[in-house]
Amino acid sequence: MESLRGQFLVAMPDMGDDRFRETVIYLVGHGDEGAMGLVINQSLEDMKFADILEELQLGAKDELIQLPDAVRNRKVLRGGPVQKSRGFVLHSSDYFRVGNSYEVTDDICLTATLDILKAIAFKNAPSDALFALGYCGWSPGQLETEIQGNGWLTVPFSRELLFGLPIENRYDAALASLGITRASLSATAGHG
Secondary structure (H helix, E strand, O other): OOOOOOOEEEEOOOOOOHHHOOOEEEEEEEEOOEEEEEEOOOEEEEEEHHHHHHHOOOOOHHHHHOOOHHHHOOEEEEOOOEEEEEEEEEEEOOOOOOOOEEEOOOOEEEEOOHHHHHHHHOOOOOOOEEEEEEEEEEOOOHHHHHHHOOOEEEEOOOHHHHHHOOHHHHHHHHHHOOOOOOOOOOOOOOOO
């Protein structure tokens, strides 16, 4: 199978694992070693970006209080069930730090170091970014097997889907990009 890096996975209705029910996952890596992705349509209801900054002590209390609401209240995504306390930022390529940032595609990067959290909060933020705790991982061949078993649909990259749409609209938008609705989505779709 050709690499799906930089594309989306959309969970089928009969997904056997409840942790992935109605998820949209952006794949940051896919190859012979397996696959890695971040869920982009589920937020942690009891956590905001300011909570992360405070917990990691990435600013003085008065600095954090003075942050704009758009930064303070930025949603924290549930990136996946693996390493749920580890943070990952998917972002536009206008922020790139050699040795810290991983280039997923020409336009999208992944950074998992504290410097990007400071940049988002205080200065030099990437034009687009989302922050997630945890990630999704597949061993070699596992994702391919799940796709062949009708666990996932693949959806081409869309910047609007990744960064532009409200989190709660991303599942339906991903389906719509394939000309599908929840009502028309069948658990018995086949792969040829």
